[in-house]
Amino acid sequence: MTKQDASTVANLPLPPVTIESVTQELHKAFNLFNDAFFEGTLPVTAITIQSSGHRRLSMGWCSMKPVWGTKDASQQMYEINLSAEFLADDFFEVMDTLLHEMVHLYHMVNDIQDTSRKGTYHNKKFRDKCLSIGFEYANPRPDKQHGYSFVRIGQQLKDRIGAMDINAETFVIARRGFNYLRAVEDGATPEEAIAETTYTGTSSTSNSIKWSCPTCDMSVRSYKKEVNIICGECNEKFVKS
Numbered sequence: 001m002t003k004q005d006a007s008t009v010a011n012l013p014l015p016p017v018t019i020e021s022v023t024q025e026l027h028k029a030f031n032l033f034n035d036a037f038f039e040g041t042l043p044v045t046a047i048t049i050q051s052s053g054h055r056r057l058s059m060g061w062c063s064m065k066p067v068w069g070t071k072d073a074s075q076q077m078y079e080i081n082l083s084a085e086f087l088a089d090d091f092f093e094v095m096d097t098l099l100h101e102m103v104h105l106y107h108m109v110n111d112i113q114d115t116s117r118k119g120t121y122h123n124k125k126f127r128d129k130c131l132s133i134g135f136e137y138a139n140p141r142p143d144k145q146h147g148y149s150f151v152r153i154g155q156q157l158k159d160r161i162g163a164m165d166i167n168a169e170t171f172v173i174a175r176r177g178f179n180y181l182r183a184v185e186d187g188a189t190p191e192e193a194i195a196e197t198t199y200t201g202t203s204s205t206s207n208s209i210k211w212s213c214p215t216c217d218m219s220v221r222s223y224k225k226e227v228n229i230i231c232g233e234c235n236e237k238f239v240k241s
Contacts, residue, residue, distance in 0.1 A: 017173050019049060025170040026082065026098065032164050033099055037133045038106050045078050045105065051175055052083035059086045060097040062104040064119070078105055084175035091168040095161050096153045103129050115147075122147040133157065138233075214239055 026047045034042045046068040052058050060083055066076035080101045087094060103126060107114040114126035127137070127148035134157030142148050153161070162168075176193075183193035213231035229238040 017170055019173075022087065022170055022173065023047060023049060025167055029095060029098055029164075029166045030080070030102065032166065033102055036160070036164075037099070038102065041109075042102065042105055043078070043109060044075075045080055048079055048081045049084050049087065050081050052085055059083050059093070060101050062101040062108070064108070078108065080105065085177050086174065088172055088174035091171050092153055092158055092161070094171050095166070099133070099135075099153070100130075100151065103133070120146060120149075122149040124148065127151070134160065138231075212238060 026049075030042075030045065030047060034040055061081050063079040065078070067079050068077040069075055080098065082094065082097060086097070104114060106112075106129065107125065112125055113123070114129070115122050122142075127142075130148070130151045131137075134154050135151040136154040137148065137151055139150070143150060180193045184190065213234055213236050215231065215234040215236050230236070231238065
């Protein structure tokens with residue numbers, strides 16, 4: 001191949017990302033995480049992409065029982081779902097969600113109860129497994145309603161995942177939410193609807209307020225006009241942005 005040929009190939013447009021390619025990459029990540037963090041003990045699992053629907057704030061979930069299987073029940077599979085609206089938010093957020101649900105799967109197949117209150121409250125067993133993998137908690141105290149659910153990937157774990165053979169550029173598509181669809185139905189072009197909404201369906205003119213850490217730019221949204229949030233990474237107070 002000549003330099004001119006190589007230049008032509010390099011300038012060709014990349015093939016579009018498909019749901020199939022996203023699903024394949026999620027399966028690859030599952031297998032890599034299974035070997036790296038669970039000693040390869042997790043069973044073959046159905047990984048799906050569905051709308052969060054009524055679970056508006058849920059980025060993913062794991063079925064409590066094997067909900068997939070053959071007609072003769074010779075093969076049974078749990079399901080891990082990644083919410084379609086959040087797939088393009090951030091690569092490490094998607095990996096965080098997948099690994100979070102794999103912790104639940106690990107506990108279920110080993111008959112260890114890591115939640116209560118119908119799966120809402122995450123207990124110390126969930127916390128301890130997450131910490132052993134490399135997750136972190138911004139607040140060491142459990143949330144009154146969700147317990148130790150609000151865990152996040154620590155920097156060392158992020159670096160480890162970043163070095164794995166997972167194509168982060170695959171996670172660039174997501175299902176747009178209700179506000180986008182409503183804008184299109186009201187006559188907006190897709191481009192105009194995108195400008196008005198985010199992938200998660202939150203209107204840019206909503207009543208929520210964005211607050212960010214002035215040092216690392218980590219951000220959250222709140223409907224309160226005043227909040228007092230300290231960044232666990234930088235120990236800086238969040239400011240309105």
